[in-house]
Amino acid sequence: MNTLLTEEERLLRSTVHGFAVRELAPRAAAYDESEAFPWDNVRGLGEMGLMGLTLSEQYGGAGASYAQLAIAIEEIAWGCAATSVIHLVHVSLAGDSIARFGSPELRSRLLPRMAIGELLGAFALTEPSSGSDAADMSTLAKRVEGGYLLNGVKTFITNGPEARMFVVFAATDKAKAARGVSAFVVHRDNPGLATNAQRGKLGMRASTTAEVVLTDCFVPDADRIGDEGDGFKIAMSVLDASRISVAAQAIGIGRAALDLALRHVRQRRTFGKPIADHQAVQFMIADMATRLDAARLLTRRAAQAKDAGLPYGRESAMAKVFASEAGSFACDRALQLFGGYGYFRESQVERLYRDVRVTEIYEGTSEVQRIVIARSILREAGDPPA
8 A cells, every 4th residue: 555655645644653553542442431532632633733634724724635634534543443533523524514615704713723623523414313314304494683593403413512513404494305404503602502412332432422402593694604505415515525534434443453353363372373374364364454455445546536626426435335344344353363352342352343333324324325336327327228
């Protein structure tokens, strides 16, 4: 993979990996156990400029490409999967929504604070009755003088308990379905906004999640993102791009599992030799490494297509579905290689096994990705010959 990276990308990977080794990995197990929000990790990412990695230098960001973002996210996820979720949602969802679709005034007001991690963002799309069918929006935005009153409930919102601002999607015209959805910035201190922490997750336990309740929550016109009715298009466009980030995250988690497995199979001995010498073990290692490398190449292709301004929806869906399943495969095989030891927390692969599972669910399930891919291929193929 080194040969495919520029010198700048290799330096970025080395720098972020060093931070992951020193700061993230040593704290990951304790954060998983306590479910405490890792503010020290987030502050560290902010000090390194990673909380605004893809934001324009005009707003205090690093102006990095999506290919560079994928590299950074893989390394963060290698060190601490939960921290990578916090970072991913802040940068790829909340930050990207405002950077790409917000007014100049909104960008100037919010992005410099987001770039340094001072203003932590969240992305509020999912509702209790609508996950994959995101256009089925129950949250309503009623037009009033000077803005809107928002009423509704969002669920499974990453960063919800700690975020200072939320990108919220609500129906401004229910009769228009997807064309009647609009996007808004809602601040933590807006009257009418409340969050209820949702605990007891299988994995990503230090990445906090909340239900967001909006009760006659007033949002001024200046805090609408894009025009009325643009919300669904904004959400789908942002999710297309963030799937590249989720793919990179899954690769990082899978790579951490592979690294642990490699160390273990060299040390563990059976029948008088390291288990790494057994062919069955070697086959597992080969399959883990091959799938992760293929996933990384798919992810890089999608990122480079986005950076070049080319269509990338199908490519990002392919990267996300393949990488999430490759990461899950790697964690599953790593646990198998650890045997009974892998079933206990001390092995670390137990935590990775739990963490990686959600990558096949959030930001579009594997089933949704396959629908996106198939529809794109069928459209391209056109009608069959007569």
